[in-house]
Amino acid sequence: MKQTNSMTRQNRKLWIIVNYLSIILVLGFFYIGKYYDLPTLALIGGAVSLILLIFSFVKVFIKTQLWKLAHTSDKNLDERQLQVILSSLRYSYSAFTIITLAIIYGFAVAGQGPIDVVVAACLLYFAHTLPAAIVGWKEKII
Amino acid sequence: MKSRKLYNRIAVLRKERNVSRRDLAEIIGVNFQTVGYLEREEYNPSLDLAFKISEYFGLPIELIFSAEPLKPLIEEIIELKNKIGGQ
Numbered sequence: 001m002k003q004t005n006s007m008t009r010q011n012r013k014l015w016i017i018v019n020y021l022s023i024i025l026v027l028g029f030f031y032i033g034k035y036y037d038l039p040t041l042a043l044i045g046g047a048v049s050l051i052l053l054i055f056s057f058v059k060v061f062i063k064t065q066l067w068k069l070a071h072t073s074d075k076n077l078d079e080r081q082l083q084v085i086l087s088s089l090r091y092s093y094s095a096f097t098i099i100t101l102a103i104i105y106g107f108a109v110a111g112q113g114p115i116d117v118v119v120a121a122c123l124l125y126f127a128h129t130l131p132a133a134i135v136g137w138k139e140k141i142i
Numbered sequence: 143m144k145s146r147k148l149y150n151r152i153a154v155l156r157k158e159r160n161v162s163r164r165d166l167a168e169i170i171g172v173n174f175q176t177v178g179y180l181e182r183e184e185y186n187p188s189l190d191l192a193f194k195i196s197e198y199f200g201l202p203i204e205l206i207f208s209a210e211p212l213k214p215l216i217e218e219i220i221e222l223k224n225k226i227g228g229q
Binding site: 077078079080081140141142 | 171172173175176178179184185187188191
Protein backbone atom coordinates (compact mmCIF):
# COMPACT_ATOMS: atom_id res chain seq x y z
CA MET A 1 0.00 0.00 0.00
CA LYS A 2 1.45 3.36 -1.01
CA GLN A 3 1.47 6.07 1.64
CA THR A 4 2.56 9.62 2.00
CA ASN A 5 2.74 11.18 5.41
CA SER A 6 4.30 14.48 6.32
CA MET A 7 3.27 14.57 10.00
CA THR A 8 6.00 13.87 12.57
CA ARG A 9 5.44 11.26 15.27
CA GLN A 10 5.37 14.02 17.89
CA ASN A 11 2.55 15.79 16.05
CA ARG A 12 0.71 12.53 15.49
CA LYS A 13 0.81 11.80 19.23
CA LEU A 14 -0.45 15.30 20.00
CA TRP A 15 -3.40 15.01 17.60
CA ILE A 16 -4.28 11.52 18.86
CA ILE A 17 -4.46 12.97 22.40
CA VAL A 18 -6.62 15.86 21.11
CA ASN A 19 -8.89 13.38 19.33
CA TYR A 20 -9.50 11.21 22.36
CA LEU A 21 -9.81 14.22 24.67
CA SER A 22 -12.55 15.54 22.40
CA ILE A 23 -14.50 12.26 22.85
CA ILE A 24 -14.27 12.74 26.62
CA LEU A 25 -15.50 16.33 26.15
CA VAL A 26 -18.45 15.15 24.03
CA LEU A 27 -19.37 12.71 26.81
CA GLY A 28 -18.82 15.36 29.48
CA PHE A 29 -21.19 17.83 27.79
CA PHE A 30 -23.73 15.07 27.20
CA TYR A 31 -23.84 14.37 30.94
CA ILE A 32 -23.89 18.09 31.80
CA GLY A 33 -27.01 18.33 29.65
CA LYS A 34 -28.53 15.21 31.15
CA TYR A 35 -27.97 15.84 34.85
CA TYR A 36 -27.47 19.60 35.39
CA ASP A 37 -30.25 21.04 33.26
CA LEU A 38 -27.91 23.28 31.25
CA PRO A 39 -29.10 22.59 27.69
CA THR A 40 -27.46 25.62 26.07
CA LEU A 41 -24.03 24.88 27.54
CA ALA A 42 -24.39 21.18 26.68
CA LEU A 43 -25.44 21.95 23.12
CA ILE A 44 -22.74 24.53 22.40
CA GLY A 45 -20.02 22.58 24.24
CA GLY A 46 -21.08 19.33 22.61
CA ALA A 47 -21.09 20.90 19.14
CA VAL A 48 -17.63 22.45 19.63
CA SER A 49 -16.26 19.13 20.95
CA LEU A 50 -17.79 17.28 18.01
CA ILE A 51 -16.20 19.71 15.55
CA LEU A 52 -12.85 19.24 17.31
CA LEU A 53 -13.33 15.47 17.16
CA ILE A 54 -14.04 15.52 13.42
CA PHE A 55 -11.21 17.97 12.69
CA SER A 56 -8.64 15.97 14.66
CA PHE A 57 -9.91 12.70 13.13
CA VAL A 58 -9.40 14.03 9.61
CA LYS A 59 -5.99 15.49 10.51
CA VAL A 60 -4.51 12.47 12.26
CA PHE A 61 -6.29 9.49 10.73
CA ILE A 62 -7.34 10.49 7.21
CA LYS A 63 -4.60 12.87 6.06
CA THR A 64 -1.80 10.64 7.33
CA GLN A 65 -3.53 7.59 5.79
CA LEU A 66 -3.43 5.82 9.16
CA TRP A 67 -7.10 4.93 8.77
CA LYS A 68 -6.49 3.41 5.34
CA LEU A 69 -3.49 1.46 6.61
CA ALA A 70 -5.43 -0.01 9.53
CA HIS A 71 -8.52 -0.86 7.49
CA THR A 72 -7.08 -2.03 4.19
CA SER A 73 -7.12 -5.64 3.06
CA ASP A 74 -4.12 -7.82 3.98
CA LYS A 75 -3.40 -8.26 0.28
CA ASN A 76 -2.44 -4.58 0.00
CA LEU A 77 0.09 -4.70 2.83
CA ASP A 78 3.68 -5.91 2.81
CA GLU A 79 5.12 -8.16 5.52
CA ARG A 80 6.35 -5.29 7.75
CA GLN A 81 3.04 -3.44 7.53
CA LEU A 82 1.20 -6.68 8.37
CA GLN A 83 3.39 -7.10 11.46
CA VAL A 84 2.71 -3.51 12.52
CA ILE A 85 -1.07 -3.93 12.07
CA LEU A 86 -1.17 -7.28 13.86
CA SER A 87 0.72 -5.87 16.82
CA SER A 88 -1.56 -2.80 16.98
CA LEU A 89 -4.68 -5.02 16.83
CA ARG A 90 -3.33 -7.08 19.73
CA TYR A 91 -2.76 -3.97 21.86
CA SER A 92 -6.08 -2.40 20.92
CA TYR A 93 -8.00 -5.59 21.70
CA SER A 94 -6.56 -5.60 25.24
CA ALA A 95 -7.04 -1.85 25.76
CA PHE A 96 -10.57 -1.83 24.39
CA THR A 97 -11.65 -4.83 26.47
CA ILE A 98 -10.30 -3.33 29.69
CA ILE A 99 -11.80 0.13 29.04
CA THR A 100 -15.21 -1.23 27.97
CA LEU A 101 -15.48 -3.59 30.91
CA ALA A 102 -14.41 -0.80 33.29
CA ILE A 103 -17.15 1.50 31.88
CA ILE A 104 -19.84 -1.21 32.11
CA TYR A 105 -18.69 -2.02 35.65
CA GLY A 106 -18.70 1.70 36.53
CA PHE A 107 -22.28 2.07 35.26
CA ALA A 108 -23.38 -1.00 37.22
CA VAL A 109 -21.69 0.20 40.44
CA ALA A 110 -23.19 3.69 40.05
CA GLY A 111 -26.62 2.11 39.62
CA GLN A 112 -27.04 3.66 36.15
CA GLY A 113 -28.15 0.44 34.47
CA PRO A 114 -27.15 -0.09 30.82
CA ILE A 115 -24.73 2.35 29.16
CA ASP A 116 -26.15 5.40 27.34
CA VAL A 117 -26.38 5.53 23.58
CA VAL A 118 -23.73 8.31 23.44
CA VAL A 119 -21.30 6.18 25.48
CA ALA A 120 -21.97 3.24 23.15
CA ALA A 121 -21.34 5.47 20.11
CA CYS A 122 -18.08 6.74 21.64
CA LEU A 123 -17.00 3.17 22.36
CA LEU A 124 -17.74 2.19 18.74
CA TYR A 125 -15.63 5.11 17.53
CA PHE A 126 -12.88 4.19 20.00
CA ALA A 127 -12.88 0.53 18.85
CA HIS A 128 -12.57 1.57 15.21
CA THR A 129 -9.84 4.16 15.66
CA LEU A 130 -7.70 2.48 18.31
CA PRO A 131 -5.63 0.20 16.00
CA ALA A 132 -4.79 3.18 13.76
CA ALA A 133 -4.02 5.33 16.81
CA ILE A 134 -1.61 2.72 18.15
CA VAL A 135 0.20 2.56 14.79
CA GLY A 136 0.42 6.36 14.74
CA TRP A 137 1.68 6.43 18.31
CA LYS A 138 4.31 3.70 17.99
CA GLU A 139 5.70 3.92 14.47
CA LYS A 140 8.49 6.30 13.58
CA ILE A 141 7.49 6.48 9.91
CA ILE A 142 4.17 5.21 8.56
CA MET B 143 9.88 -13.57 20.77
CA LYS B 144 12.42 -10.85 20.24
CA SER B 145 14.57 -11.56 17.19
CA ARG B 146 18.22 -10.60 17.02
CA LYS B 147 19.41 -7.72 14.90
CA LEU B 148 20.44 -8.53 11.34
CA TYR B 149 22.94 -6.36 9.48
CA ASN B 150 22.73 -5.80 5.73
CA ARG B 151 24.29 -4.07 2.74
CA ILE B 152 21.08 -3.06 1.01
CA ALA B 153 21.76 0.69 1.18
CA VAL B 154 25.29 0.34 -0.26
CA LEU B 155 24.19 -2.02 -3.03
CA ARG B 156 21.20 0.11 -3.93
CA LYS B 157 23.27 3.28 -4.16
CA GLU B 158 25.98 1.50 -6.11
CA ARG B 159 23.38 0.38 -8.66
CA ASN B 160 21.78 3.81 -8.70
CA VAL B 161 18.32 2.52 -7.85
CA SER B 162 15.82 4.58 -5.88
CA ARG B 163 14.07 3.23 -2.80
CA ARG B 164 10.76 3.35 -4.63
CA ASP B 165 12.11 1.37 -7.59
CA LEU B 166 13.68 -1.26 -5.36
CA ALA B 167 10.46 -1.47 -3.34
CA GLU B 168 8.45 -2.05 -6.50
CA ILE B 169 10.83 -4.77 -7.70
CA ILE B 170 10.84 -6.71 -4.43
CA GLY B 171 7.13 -6.07 -3.80
CA VAL B 172 7.12 -4.00 -0.62
CA ASN B 173 6.22 -0.46 0.43
CA PHE B 174 9.06 2.03 -0.10
CA GLN B 175 9.07 2.84 3.62
CA THR B 176 9.88 -0.81 4.26
CA VAL B 177 13.05 -0.44 2.18
CA GLY B 178 14.01 2.42 4.52
CA TYR B 179 13.34 0.24 7.56
CA LEU B 180 15.49 -2.53 6.02
CA GLU B 181 18.34 -0.15 5.22
CA ARG B 182 18.33 1.28 8.73
CA GLU B 183 18.35 -2.32 10.04
CA GLU B 184 15.18 -1.63 12.02
CA TYR B 185 13.33 -4.52 10.44
CA ASN B 186 14.45 -8.09 9.73
CA PRO B 187 13.07 -9.39 6.43
CA SER B 188 11.42 -12.77 6.02
CA LEU B 189 13.45 -15.47 4.25
CA ASP B 190 11.33 -14.98 1.13
CA LEU B 191 12.01 -11.24 1.05
CA ALA B 192 15.73 -11.78 1.75
CA PHE B 193 15.88 -14.16 -1.24
CA LYS B 194 14.07 -11.66 -3.44
CA ILE B 195 16.64 -9.01 -2.47
CA SER B 196 19.58 -11.34 -3.08
CA GLU B 197 18.13 -12.40 -6.45
CA TYR B 198 17.70 -8.78 -7.48
CA PHE B 199 21.28 -7.85 -6.58
CA GLY B 200 22.61 -11.15 -7.98
CA LEU B 201 24.62 -11.85 -4.85
CA PRO B 202 24.57 -14.72 -2.36
CA ILE B 203 22.29 -14.03 0.59
CA GLU B 204 25.23 -14.23 3.07
CA LEU B 205 26.97 -11.36 1.28
CA ILE B 206 23.95 -9.11 1.83
CA PHE B 207 22.74 -10.21 5.29
CA SER B 208 24.68 -11.14 8.39
CA ALA B 209 24.12 -11.59 12.11
CA GLU B 210 27.51 -9.88 12.69
CA PRO B 211 28.35 -6.27 11.77
CA LEU B 212 29.41 -6.30 8.12
CA LYS B 213 32.86 -5.46 6.81
CA PRO B 214 33.22 -3.47 3.56
CA LEU B 215 32.24 -5.66 0.60
CA ILE B 216 35.67 -5.41 -1.02
CA GLU B 217 37.35 -6.90 2.09
CA GLU B 218 34.86 -9.74 2.07
CA ILE B 219 35.53 -10.47 -1.61
CA ILE B 220 39.31 -10.48 -1.06
CA GLU B 221 38.86 -12.90 1.86
CA LEU B 222 36.66 -15.14 -0.29
CA LYS B 223 39.24 -15.04 -3.12
CA ASN B 224 42.03 -15.96 -0.73
CA LYS B 225 39.93 -18.81 0.66
CA ILE B 226 39.27 -20.18 -2.81
CA GLY B 227 42.91 -19.63 -3.85
CA GLY B 228 44.19 -21.45 -0.75
CA GLN B 229 42.17 -24.57 -1.47
